[in-house]
Every structure is written in C-alpha cells, then in structure tokens.
Amino acid sequence: SGIHVILKTVEHNKAFNDTLEAHAMYQTILPLNKLDNLPLLFTLQAYLAIIGFVYNCLTHLMFATLLVYAATQIQILQIRSKNFIGADQLSGSDMRDKLLVLKEISQDHQYIIGFVENLNSRTRYIVLVEFILSSFDLASVSVNLITVSSH
Numbered sequence: 587s588g589i590h591v592i593l594k595t596v597e598h599n600k601a602f603n604d605t606l607e608a609h610a611m612y613q614t615i616l617p618l619n620k621l622d623n624l625p626l627l628f629t630l631q632a633y634l635a636i637i638g639f640v641y642n643c644l645t646h647l648m649f650a651t652l653l654v655y656a657a658t659q660i661q662i663l664q665i666r667s668k669n670f671i672g673a674d675q676l677s678g679s680d681m682r683d684k685l686l687v688l689k690e691i692s693q694d695h696q697y698i699i700g701f702v703e704n705l706n707s708r709t710r711y712i713v714l715v716e717f718i719l720s721s722f723d724l725a726s727v728s729v730n731l732i733t734v735s736s737h
Contacts, residue, residue, distance in 0.1 A: 591734055596624065645716060652705055659698050666691055 670687055 593624075645712075649709060649713075652709075656698065656702050656705065659694075659701070663691065663694050663698060666694070 670684075670691060
C-alpha cells in the first residue's frame, strides 16, 4: 500500500542518507522534508482526500438533483396533459376553462424548456472543468504509480 511504500522510503533514506521523496496521493508542496514529518503529511493527505470526496459528492448531487427536478416537471406535465384530454373533458362543457388549462400547460412546458436550456448552458463549462481536473488527477496518480513501481 501507499503507507508501506512511504515507510520503506523513510527506512531507505535513513540507511543510505538519501533524500528520496515519498509519492503521495495528492501532490503537495511543503516547506519541510515530508519524510521527517510523516504525521503532518498523512494528516494533510487525509484532509485533502476528505475535501475531494465531499466536493465530488456535492457536485454530482447538485447536478443529479437539478436533472431529477427537470424530469419530475416533465412527468407532471405529462400527467396534466393526459388528464386534460380525458373522456370527461371531451364532453364540451366550458370551452373557456379548457383554453385556460391548455394555456397553463403550454406555459409550464415553455418553463421546462427554458429551465433545461438554462441548466445546460450554465453547467456545460463546470462539467468540462471537472472532467479536465479529474483527468489531471488521474494522470498524476498514474505517473506516481509508474514511478513507485520503478523504484
């Protein structure tokens, strides 16, 4: 595991008076020797992992909630449309009430279209930046794993 590799690196540095750096999950710059301050390094790495986990969950939860809201509004609109065209509505009682309900359904449909277009335009760049940052993080971890394997 990663902690085992770091502890082996500390033993190697003490035995051969080397200054090898330990590879950590999140790249951090500390103004001190990481291997001499392992509790601080592990605490900082755990803190960054928790922050990353919470951020990841919150961003996905936010997007999922907005998409569920849009889907729910579409389903409500579908139910209202089906109820509007029911057998009792076709009997021809009051045309003015039918037109008002139809106008309200049309306005709700326009609101849903506007909401989804607005959501799409505002979250496009956020999703792109999140994808790029996740790619950089994955590339960094991959490079760390490759360099650890070669030692």
